[in-house]
Amino acid sequence: MKEGESESLEFKRSTGELKEAMQTLCAFLNGKGGTVLFGIRPDGNPEGQAVSDKTLRDIAQAADRFEPPAHLSINRIKFKEGRDVIAVVVEGGQDLRPFIYEGHAYERVGSTTRRMPQVKYERMLIERGHARRRWENLPAEGLAIKDLDRKEILRTRELSIQQNRISPDTSRNLGEILDRLGLRIGGMLTQAALVLYGKRFLPEYTQCLIKMGRFRGTEITGEIVDNRQENMNAFAMVREGMAFLERTMPLGARFPTGQIFREDRFPVPLDAIREILLNAVMHRLCQA
Template sequence: MSPDQITTWAAAGESEILEFKRSTGQRREAARTLCAMLNHRGGRLLFGVEPDGRMAGQQVSERTLEEIAQELREIDPPVFPSVERVDVGGGREVLVVSVSAGHSQPYAYRGQAWRRVGATNQSMSRDEYNRVLLERLHADVRWENQAATGWSVKDLDQEEVRRTLDEGIRIGRIEDPGTREPEAILRGLGLLEDGSLLRAAVVLFGRGDRLLPDFTQCLLRVARFRGTEKGEFLDNRQFRSHAFELFRQAQRFILDHMPIAGRFEPGRMERIDEPAYSPLAFREAIANAICHRDYATGGSSIGVAMYDDRLEVTSSGTLHFGFTPEALFEPHESRPWNPLIASVFYRRGIIETWGQGTIKMARWAEEASLPKPEILEIPGAVVVRFRRRATEEALQKTTGKTTGKTTGKTHDAVLALLAAEPSLTIPEIAQRIGKGSRATERIIRTLREAAKLERIGPAKGGYWKVLE
């Protein structure tokens, strides 16, 4: 390394990955900075450079190097940074100490963990320390992959287990094991280990009457509020059940309460419906809440709240692995917090491509001429917020759009409705979507001809299966 490189760094000034120290007399402060950089994305510390970037250098002896090494041994877990000596003339040197982002985060210096914020160091709170530690251990030790003590296959909704297998086989995401025994199915899904059910199996299939007192977090809270603030309830319910039933109930509640604007276009006899929210988008948000929430906190839940101007889906926990709300709307790697639960939802066909859900939500909202969804972090939870069109004038802007697009929105609403309630009859579907029975029959016929919907069983006692 040449003095020119030191000059270039010094001219750039201090940042989250670069800090200057006048001499190794400041080695304690330097070790704190290196600890913070290890907990961030790495960086360099230069001994012998003034805070203003002036390259002064210092005399370096073997004892100098030993003192630095001694101080760095106070960082735990142990680290082995690179130390380079750069001659800057006049018998003086600059020491460059470099670290990469640590693989054993969180790191602590003299018992305190630090994090890098801009060009400063801030102490980690206990909650943040625990979060970083959980993320490091995540591959091997998670809440979902621990044994569900006291639980057996008879405590699960075995029909839901079989439905998951049948649907996974139908869409090509599960190979037919040649058996419909729940225990064998669970083993194939990775939910049974050494003869013991995992907690993920309980979340996915646990019977509602068996969940208390062990699994209080398998809870969905839904509410329709009057106005735009939490206050007066128009509807307020709670559901305690396995993930698939909560998934259905959340969609059913939204579809029951979601306003649908109707309008007519010249030359058309049928009314054109505009749902207040994209059914595909809020379906994805509910699935994400189930797959990515924090189940470790007893009493936590998933929430669906509808106001006059917005819909919010809330899940307990926080964003992990450095994700920010903004980054989730850009291409990103999939890092599900509960990979076992997410894997079963994927095999069931509920989620499509890991890492694309939030991007799809934004696209579906745009296609429906709705505002882009928002993702917010609040204490103890993550919120996905869908807003309605700001004004009726904005709604009218869709008037000139093609019939195919508006018809597609109605078809999407029917598919979302039947995904949540597959046993609905034609009259019940018509009532939900605000159309006549004949118009509804035409929609159903179109969806069946397009291989998007299939009828299983007889007219009485059968059910609808959404194929796409």
């Protein structure tokens, strides 16, 4: 208490500040958890408060106004005759976040509790729904290992070894590799396994599609001079996309001063293009 209030600690002189305390507990639930101490002055010095059964009931009843329901650990600490300190502790909400209290969500910033911005609240709602039932972790009905690209799976193994992500002794057995990658759960291959390594996608997986085109001029409404679309897995999308761009982008060249070798240059660095393409594939809404 000598260090004062913090991101996970709040002082209240009494339960007369119960509403504000509950807002702070809501912020703790939406963060990493924390403790509210009743009977402590703002400077951190304890003075206690009179505590009765009604006091504890009031705290419990106030806690009923959390959505979703939250667990509060309420501890009564003897301070001196007739005066106690009450410690209310909550754990971080994890997959249940965001919590609201009396219809509003709160967050903790340093030692301050404030109303959570709407954008952050909506993002946490999406994350909560995603964590509960993630499409990519659902079983892909009827999918077998023979339906996956063996070379692509082994390529992942080799790259992981090169980057020291897995041991060189890791088995080349496809099933064991998929288990290690979390792409087979309870003996069932997941939707993610198909998106990453599948060989056939139509008609069920029309979203596993890459469209590549080149237009005359600078407007996408102009004349199409090259147009392709392919259904393929995520790794193949990145490779095909890069190959298409390298083939169709203008390639310039220069001879650096003092050197005899030509230096080829694309209008946009290939590393930057690869990053953009990877992000587009990775963040695609695959369940759509």
